[in-house]
Amino acid sequence: MDPAPGSKIPVPPNRSLKILTANQDINKRKRAAPASPSGPDAKKVDNKGSSSPPVFKAQEETWEQISEEKGWSLEDCLNFKLLFKKGKGAMTDKTKMVALSQHIKCLRAAGWHLFSLADQREADRASLLGQLQTEQSEHAASRQQHAAGVQELQIQIGNLKDELCVLRMKAASYIETNGTTGLEAYSGGCQNKVAEGLKESAGLREVGAALQKQVEQGQADLKAAADREHWQAQDLARSKDQVVSLQQQATHLTEQHQRAQTYNAQLQEYNGQLQGEVQASAQAMSRLQAEKNQWCEDMAALRGKVLALESQVQSAQGSAAVAEEARQNASSDAGRLRSELTSLGSERDSLVQDLATCQKEVQQYKEHTGKSLEALEQETSRKAQLQYQNKAQEEINAGLQERLAVAEAGVRQAQSLAEGRAGEAGLLAQQAAELRSQLAEATGKWQEGEVLRRRLHNTIMELKGNIRVFCRVRPLLDSDIGAGPQSLQYPNSGDLMGRALEMSVASTVPGQPPQKHDFAFDRVFAPAVGQAEVFEDISQLVQSALDGYRVCIFAYGQTGSGKTHTMLGSPGDRGMIPRAMDQLFASANAMKEQGWSFEMQASMLEIYNEEYKDLLGKGPPAGKKHQVAHDEDGGTSITFAEALDVSGPEAVATLLRQAMRQRAVGATAMNERSSRSHMVFALRLRGTNANTGIQAHGVLNLIDLAGSERLGKSLACGDRLKETQAINKSLSALGDVIMALANKESHVPYRNSKLTYLLQPCLGGDSKTLMFVNIAPSADAAAESLCSLRFAAKVNACNIGTARSNVK
Ligand SMILES: Nc1ncnc2c1ncn2[C@@H]1O[C@H](COP(=O)(O)OP(=O)(O)OP(=O)(O)O)[C@@H](O)[C@H]1O
Secondary structure, eight states, X not given: OOOEETOOOOOOTXXXXXXXOTTOOHXXXXXXXXXXTTOTTOOOOOTTSOSSSOOOOSSOOOXXXXXXXXXXXXXXXXXXXXXXXXXXXXXXXXXXXXXXXXXXXXXXXXXXXXXXXXXXXXXXXXXXXXXXXXXXXXXXXXXXXXXXHHHHHHHHHHHHHHHHHHHHXXXXXXXXXXXXXXXXXXXXXXXXXXXXXXXXXXXHHHHHHHHHHHHHHHHHHHXXXXXXXXXXXXXXXXXXXXXXXXXXXXXXXXXXXXXXXXXXXXXXXXXXXXXXXXXXHHXXXXXXXXXXXXXXXXXXXXXXXXXXXXXXXXXXXXXXXXXXXXXXXXXXXXXXXXXXXXXXXXXXXXXXXXXXXXXXHHHHIIIIIOOOHHHHHHHHXXXXXXXXXXXXXXXXXXXXXXXXXXXXXXXXXXXXXXXXXXXXXXXXXHHHHHHHHHHHHHHHHHHHXXXXXXXXXXXXXXXXXXXXXXXXXXXXXXXXXXXXXXXXXXXXXXXXXXXXXXXXXXXXXXXXXXXXXXXXXXXXXXXXXXXXXXHHHHHHHHHHGGGTOEEEEEEEESTTSSHHHHHTEETTEEOHHXXXXXXXXXXXXXXGGGTEEXXXXXXXXXXXXXXXXXXXXXXXXXXXXXXXXXXXXXXXXXXXXXXXXXXXXXXXXXXXXXXXXXXXXXXXXXXTTEEOXXXXXXXXXXXXXXXXXXXXXXXXXXXXXXXXOOHHHHTOOTHHHHHHHHHHHHHHHHHHHHHHHHTTOXXXXXXXXXXXXXXXXXXXXXXXXXXXXXEOOBGGGHHHHHHHXXXXXXXXXXXXXXXXXXXX
């Protein structure tokens, strides 16, 4: 595609352009000009450019080729101006560069052509001048010759006239002397001589006339040659002017080309820097991840230590309590024993007093009254009894004293034990407090790291562009064995490892080698790659939904290529949707520590034959239809459709099972249980951080698209034909929307299908979109695989803007 005439070459914005002065001199260029019109610096251009706009030629063309190909005259070429559209639909810098280089090549070819014309004219002029000079000298020689001949002739005529006079005189004297006799004969002879002389004179005149004619012819030739020379000089001057203006134009274009190359180099450098930043960010992220893991391990170890110490503290506190209880028991025993001892002491004192009184009384009795021996004996036995009682009492007292001493020793022991335990408990409590503060510090660091990691991830995703394409090739199934495998190669080293796919397709022309098609995507998963590894690559994207991003992941591919397997999987080999739910709920739980709480609502819609169908509810009342509406914040509401609160992955799994039962499943010639509808699983996340007041509203759309097979191949008819047409319409509308976004067109045709209208907020530039292109590896699916890969390559080449998180 040539750029429109009259275009201006745009200067890239915000770029300082160096004006190059080298190699701009026309004379230098002239000196460097080769015999061949392709020029000395004509470079071979790789013919790998896209089919539109301009296609590179493998070799520079001559002006004749260009003129024949484009139907251009030199003036057409000189007057041609490049026009590039601005704004929406503008060409990329690369495309402009290609157009510019191509036009410069045309101008260069025209310049070389004009140079060669000028050289040719110069050579013609020189040869004409040479010819003219030869002719002039020939003419001058012949003029001289002619003049000499004329002179000789005139001398001869004069001689003849003299002779005639002499003869006339002789004749007169003869007549005078001899009369006229014999004169006639002599006169006849003389006349004959005169006639001969006249004849000779006429001949000489003819020669003179011929010579005169030759002279005139020579003069006319000379004039014509002079005219021709003048005309050629004018022509040459005009050509030189043209050459100069062409050279100026070529110089100007070369300058612009060089500026564009400089700009391109700057862009490449910038791109390199960005890639460096991406790598540095990725490294920082992996470092952070490693630190985070280390922190997690440290935290787990600390938690273990804290738990062990806490249990030690608890057991120490338990034994301290037991010791305290024993101490209290012992001290209450001691108190009781002391009071018993005191009461026994007072009893003994009273007995001692009684004894003393008795002894006194006996003494008094003996001394003063002299009472009977019997009374004395009674008194004595009473005294002995009292003494015995006193002794028993003293023994009891001693026993009590001993018990008291034992109890006091027990109390002292319990007290020292309690003091020891209390010290230990204090130490342990101190250790526990230290560990708690370490834990809090580590948790803080981990949280900071987590925030940084997520910010880095989002930056990386933004740098990578917000639409990404992963290609997944499923393994050969038993049912594919008959058809055999396609020829697919995956580079296993270098830059493209894990990112590229080479497909060889047998040529339709017998004897021709197979055609090779190379594709590169963000990731390519070979058949052996399992669900866990695939999920690892999308887990960060899924995580973004918690950070308030709108995320859309969809699986595209022909029937039976593995879309449902990738998105849903099976109970033993779970796909992206259940794994995403596990991760989201686990992360939401972990984020509680940072003050986050999340509410999540799930909805599941099917788009079948260009009609919405709610897979979780009862559907709209009779005569009504589901209507989709989008608000300014990018929120989507669907009338009569259920959006259910979900609190964990199990709840989502139950809803998924319920939805799957309702999903329309039909039979086609290609896949017995082929899904004939698009299934859209949407999870709305509303997060609030109680500490910071931040709110994050994210959406995760996970979509299992219907098969993209072509009508002819699916052998569809009747209802199946209608289904296939509806599917193809919506898939082609999806492609149109992506292309319109990529081309920054003013109108994006979201309303052309129910699928694109539903996904409008998730496709419209500020969301994160990932497309899985699923490939069936059997040979009979090769044509469909090629179509899918080409579509995916177009999507991969798109940059639909920068994702924004919906955080308040
Ligand atoms: N990566 C894989 N590993 C193992 N088996 C797979 C893989 N991908 C797909 N399959 C198997 O291939 C068959 C077709 O896959 P699936 O139903 O997912 O295709 P589909 O593209 O969703 O088809 P449709 O468009 O009809 O829904 C299934 O039996 C599935 O189990």
